[in-house]
Amino acid sequence: VVIYAAGSGDVSDLTAPSSIDLRSVSLLDSDHSLAQVSLFDSVVSEMARNGGVAWMRTTEKIGGYDLSTSDTEEVHVLAVDDSLVDRKVIERLLRISSCKVTAVDSGRRALQYLGLDEEIQKKETNGFDGLKVDLIITDYCMPGMTGYELLKKVKESSAFREIPVVIMSSENVIARIDRCLEEGAEDFIVKPVKLSDVKRIIDYTTTELREGEQREGARAKRRGINKRKQREGDDDLSSSPPSTLSSSTSSSPSSSIQSATAPSSPSTLDSPTRRLKMTSSE
Amino acid sequence: MDFVNQLQRKFIDYSSSLHREGIVDDQFTQLRKLEDENSPHFVMEVASLFFEDCEKLINNMAIALEQKQGVDFKQIEECIHQLKGSSSSIGAMRVKNACIAFRSFSGAQNREGCLRCLQQLSHEYSLLKNKLQTLFRVSVASRCLYVCLVIFCRGNEHAEPFPDVLVFQLEKQIVAAGGSIPRVH
Numbered sequence: 001v002v003i004y005a006a007g008s009g010d011v012s013d014l015t016a017p018s019s020i021d022l023r024s025v026s027l028l029d030s031d032h033s034l035a036q037v038s039l040f041d042s043v044v045s046e047m048a049r050n051g052g053v054a055w056m057r058t059t060e061k062i063g064g065y066d067l068s069t070s071d072t073e074e075v076h077v078l079a080v081d082d083s084l085v086d087r088k089v090i091e092r093l094l095r096i097s098s099c100k101v102t103a104v105d106s107g108r109r110a111l112q113y114l115g116l117d118e119e120i121q122k123k124e125t126n127g128f129d130g131l132k133v134d135l136i137i138t139d140y141c142m143p144g145m146t147g148y149e150l151l152k153k154v155k156e157s158s159a160f161r162e163i164p165v166v167i168m169s170s171e172n173v174i175a176r177i178d179r180c181l182e183e184g185a186e187d188f189i190v191k192p193v194k195l196s197d198v199k200r201i202i203d204y205t206t207t208e209l210r211e212g213e214q215r216e217g218a219r220a221k222r223r224g225i226n227k228r229k230q231r232e233g234d235d236d237l238s239s240s241p242p243s244t245l246s247s248s249t250s251s252s253p254s255s256s257i258q259s260a261t262a263p264s265s266p267s268t269l270d271s272p273t274r275r276l277k278m279t280s281s282e
Numbered sequence: 283m284d285f286v287n288q289l290q291r292k293f294i295d296y297s298s299s300l301h302r303e304g305i306v307d308d309q310f311t312q313l314r315k316l317e318d319e320n321s322p323h324f325v326m327e328v329a330s331l332f333f334e335d336c337e338k339l340i341n342n343m344a345i346a347l348e349q350k351q352g353v354d355f356k357q358i359e360e361c362i363h364q365l366k367g368s369s370s371s372i373g374a375m376r377v378k379n380a381c382i383a384f385r386s387f388s389g390a391q392n393r394e395g396c397l398r399c400l401q402q403l404s405h406e407y408s409l410l411k412n413k414l415q416t417l418f419r420v421s422v423a424s425r426c427l428y429v430c431l432v433i434f435c436r437g438n439e440h441a442e443p444f445p446d447v448l449v450f451q452l453e454k455q456i457v458a459a460g461g462s463i464p465r466v467h
Binding site: 083084085086088089092093096141170191192193194195 | 309312313315316318321324327328331332335363364366367368370371372373
């Protein structure tokens with residue numbers, strides 16, 4: 001495995017955190033987009049282990065990019081489950097599916113997380129994504145607030161009702177499933193959750209996001225705003241991996257559909273989830 | 283390298299026996315598939331969390347069933363529900379089935395029945411824990427051995443195939459370090 005920082009050019013610069021955009025780490029052997037994400041996680045967790053956590057929390061912006069931001073190529077999932085075992089499993093399933101994961105142990109905490117998100121979004125006037133959530137996966141049976149109640153609260157809020165919510169339950173009760181779907185749940189997974197369940201959900205979410213982005217792109221074109229020109233004039237530390245990664249031409253990767261000026265990689269880039277989709281269909 | 287193959291064979295056989303005996307089911311296999319170079323101990327980590335969870339819940343239920351003034355069956359059902367959920371997520375089939383049986387007795391508020399079920403549940407849990415810990419030890423041992431062999435061979439690129447005498451020494455060291463090389467019947 002060779003790590004090189006795209007855009008900095010000078011390998012000796014690796015000691016200076018501000019010159020590395022960790023999202024542009026690439027592997028010379030780039031068969032699997034999965035590996036790219038895992039490497040990022042490994043680097044981050046290694047830094048955390050060496051006391052890097054405090055550093056990351058206080059200086060979360062590196063080269064102008066917030067490391068805790070959801071990567072515009074990755075689906076950011078908020079997973080809610082009171083069981084520690086289940087949280088660990090769902091987290092792994094999602095990571096392996098190239099998602100960013102935030103796992104919380106209650107509906108209350110999930111709402112707090114989203115509430116926090118809203119405040120950050122208001123502050124980000126340059127249109128930069130805060131901790132934007134693309135999908136919520138929640139257990140049904142939880143003490144305090146059930147998954148159903150969380151679902152209702154999310155769908156009642158004007159800010160978050162667009163976020164798809166998936167319910168997980170160990171009980172395969174038709175009435176329960178119907179009630180959740182009626183309330184606006186995207187899908188219902190019977191536990192134990194398998195990788196195929198997660199992949200299906202993520203595929204669906206990625207398609208939805210990309211279609212949203214296409215609609216947004218079409219609208220932007222009509223307004224005469226060329227987003228790409230704007231982005232190319234931006235900071236040198238772009239988030240696009242070098243072109244050695246094999247990618248077929250594709251439309252813009254899944255990214256935020258909310259802000260018109262959301263920075264997003266140029267169109268030659270394949271989102272990891274898209275590559276995963278293509279690999280699995282080969 | 284033949285010894286490593288043997289060890290890996292034993293690992294596979296042992297793992298198959300766990301499935302045959304119903305100790306673990308397909309969900310366990312699914313979790314093993316989620317391991318990779320960056321997360322090589324995922325199943326072991328989840329299993330450890332499960333063991334802690336299990337012990338805590340079994341303990342709580344034992345205490346609840348001991349209450350002279352009246353058993354709180356609601357609490358017991360809550361514990362069973364949690365245990366059933368996590369055992370299902372990890373693929374611990376016999377523990378899960380023991381929970382299902384337990385549930386009907388607690389629903390009927392049958393204290394004697396519940397005590398028997400709790401005993402059965404504890405038994406299944408102990409069995410699972412022993413078997414999984416053995417499995418993990420073999421897995422770790424064979425990986426260590428493999429790494430040692432790789433390092434050794436890399437250092438002796440023109441050497442003969444790995445001599446048996448050193449293999450046996452390595453095996454002894456693994457056992458001395460608390461690992462085990464199971465003898466499959």
